Amino acid sequence: GAGVSQTPSNKVTEKGKYVELRCDPISGHTALYWYRQSLGQGPEFLIYFQGTGAADDSGLPNDRFFAVRPEGSVSTLKIQRTERGDSAVYLCASSLRGRGETQYFGPGTRLLVL
Amino acid sequence: QKEVEQNSGPLSVPEGAIASLNCTYSDRGSQSFFWYRQYSGKSPELIMSIYSNGDKEDGRFTAQLNKASQYVSLLIRDSQPSDSATYLCAVPSSGGYQKVTFGIGTKLQVIP
Numbered sequence: 001g002a003g004v005s006q007t008p009s010n011k012v013t014e015k016g017k018y019v020e021l022r023c024d025p026i027s028g029h030t031a032l033y034w035y036r037q038s039l040g041q042g043p044e045f046l047i048y049f050q051g052t053g054a055a056d057d058s059g060l061p062n063d064r065f066f067a068v069r070p071e072g073s074v075s076t077l078k079i080q081r082t083e084r085g086d087s088a089v090y091l092c093a094s095s096l097r098g099r100g101e102t103q104y105f106g107p108g109t110r111l112l113v114l
Numbered sequence: 115q116k117e118v119e120q121n122s123g124p125l126s127v128p129e130g131a132i133a134s135l136n137c138t139y140s141d142r143g144s145q146s147f148f149w150y151r152q153y154s155g156k157s158p159e160l161i162m163s164i165y166s167n168g169d170k171e172d173g174r175f176t177a178q179l180n181k182a183s184q185y186v187s188l189l190i191r192d193s194q195p196s197d198s199a200t201y202l203c204a205v206p207s208s209g210g211y212q213k214v215t216f217g218i219g220t221k222l223q224v225i226p
Contacts, residue, residue, distance in 0.1 A: 042216035100146040100206035
């Protein structure tokens with residue numbers, strides 16, 4: 001079956017603009033994770049969904065970041081008033097049930113804020 | 115103290131040698147441990163998972179876990195140039211929903 005998909009693959013925006021990043025997990029996976037990865041660093045946890053609810057959003061850096069998963073499948077990460085420091089690769093991963101199981105990663109969205 | 119620590123490397127080994135990658139973690143309650151491989155410009159992919167103390171072997175890869183020492187390692191035997199990548203250690207936290215923390219990753223270079 002299809003893996004995790006993310007759109008867009010690349011996004012260039014100007015400082016202060018609003019962006020939305022989309023993740024389509026593997027069908028049937030209830031757990032969905034968002035990470036941010038900067039050059040030379042490991043993925044940094046942002047938020048974890050179990051079904052439709054955010055089970056852990058402790059990694060969101062501030063209130064400019066928000067994520068939703070309204071029907072328990074596709075998720076959107078929303079960033080308001082983007083800053084240059086938000087430039088990174090945003091990775092999405094899904095797993096069957098969460099709870100420490102194997103995560104399958106999407107190809108990522110490379111965000112560049114000018 | 116970082117929750118998951120790895121040496122960023124690079125770790126250089128000659129082709130055919132054993133590469134040893136190490137990871138320590140701070141959450142004593144963690145029950146599962148993962149090694150992911152990430153090629154440059156690509157997303158992480160699972161190499162090994164381990165849940166019990168001791169060794170777990172899969173082909174050329176062996177994961178070793180010592181919960182008392184809070185230490186997990188990955189050995190790659192007969193290293194190949196295609197193994198050159200960054201290896202990420204990932205540890206889900208203890209507790210209900212298990213946020214996953216990744217280490218910085220160790221860059222491995224296998225020299226032909």
